[in-house]
Amino acid sequence: MSAEPAESGDDTSAVVGLTTGALARRLGVSPTTLRSWDRRYGLGPAVRSQGRHRRWGPRDIAMAEEMCRLTATGAPPAEAARVARLRFGTAGPATPAAASGAASAAAYRPGGAGSGLPLGDVRQECRGLARAAVRLDAPELEQRLVEAVGRYGLVRTWEELMVPTLRAVGRKWESSGDRYVEVEHLLSWHISSTLRSVPLLLPRTAPPAGAPPVVLACTPGEQHTLPLEALTAALGARGVPTRTLGAAVPAEALLACVRRTGPVAAVLWSQTRSTASTPLARHVAGLEWGPSGARRRPVVLPAGPGWDRRAGAGFPHCSGLRDAVETLSGLYGDEGGVGHTHTG
Incomplete structure (x- = not known):
């Protein structure tokens, strides 16, 4: 489902847009993350439909996409949210404050638009895992890894999600002058924790009695x-x-x-x-x-x-x-x- 523009130039009149779940899938983040951005930084949908359901219009989506892009390049979430609101929260040309915010966020964009992890052709879940790692979002990492093991099994999760993301972080580390070390360490820690939790996550066959290891x-x-x-x-x-x-x-x-x-x-x-x-x-x-x-x-x-x-x-x-x-x-x-x- 894609967002539909408002009939007029004012996005606040739009009543059709993406649900929080649909936008989360589009951005590769969890719905909990989007709700947290809304609660903490006011980075949420401008309009809610009847029943107070969230509907993300084009401008709301642009702000969320900018938030993802800035945090993926190392900007602190609060600063990234401020810049995203300044750029897309109001219509019209950028104000001096917006220009100042953009300059501030630029300090966290060492590689510009292409500074994300070099993932290549991978599963969408892998991109979401990578974004959470770059943001140092430990709860998101844990949730995504546990859900993946439960959905796909251990071997497939290792081969299609864990390994591609680890390799992308390693390549980014090598090409950026030892930056992103903290990303690699956090990702490795949570992958290790998930692997050690597999007996609690998946059915387990009892070993043969007396069999050597x-x-x-x-x-x-x-x-x-x-x-x-x-x-x-x-x-x-x-x-x-x-x-x-x-x-x-x-x-x-x-x-x-x-x-x-x-x-x-x-x-x-x-x-x-x-x-x-x-x-x-x-x-x-x-x-x-x-x-x-x-x-x-x-x-x-x-x-x-x-x-x-x-x-x-x-x-x-x-x-x-x-x-x-x-x-x-x-x-x-x-x-x-x-x-x-x-x-x-």
Whole structure:
């Protein structure tokens, strides 16, 4: 549904326009955010229909769009709302106050009209998530992430919403002289919180009784844990027991964990080539336990962009989260048995 212009030049006579929900979908924000802007900054529809329902006319929509644009470039919400009202709240040429407000807001527009996150061709929900991240709107981030997991499931949300937004923030960070660091940190925090909440958000299959786990660890020196957290959550939803060690696991600690837990597999995450250690992967793959004649070894799965063809040669390869979940789940038999590698 699109906004229809008023019959006269005065927008206050318009009775047909966008509902709050329709405008929220158009802008990629939540209806709660629009109501908050109206309550806090007076940035709301000038006209309400019978029954006090909000109807956003063309000028109201322009103000909301300007609010989104300014906050997405780093302007404080109160300042962005003031400038948006000055520009679109009254008809006629810009006043000196409006010009002053525009100059003030310009200080928060380092990249001009193109300073938003470089998302490319993504889902509309991804754009809404990005806007909330740039605005540092923590409640909006949390709500959008939880709703997405409930609607699309974890794997699809990770691949189509979380990862594209994280990559866009990373590209913006690299190209803007270390600005937007706070955006990346806030977004990563809320994605991590959502991943850890998956057992409360989605149905969960009970692990097979007595089944050995999958060990997940970042290689020594590797600090990027979100992909491992996503894999841990996805495996848990499939009933696969896990032991996740987190960031920068020392080699000795990883080897000790494998010896003590006897895992069906060990996932070694590396984000960069400098942290991908082929000797460590081979050492883990060579560990054995169990009685003589029935010795067992773990399947080692090098994961992440740090493992190129050379570093990951001789090991299984997975193209993404969905593939890794299927590969690791497939190591468990129908009755809880596990496809360990046996040696004589």
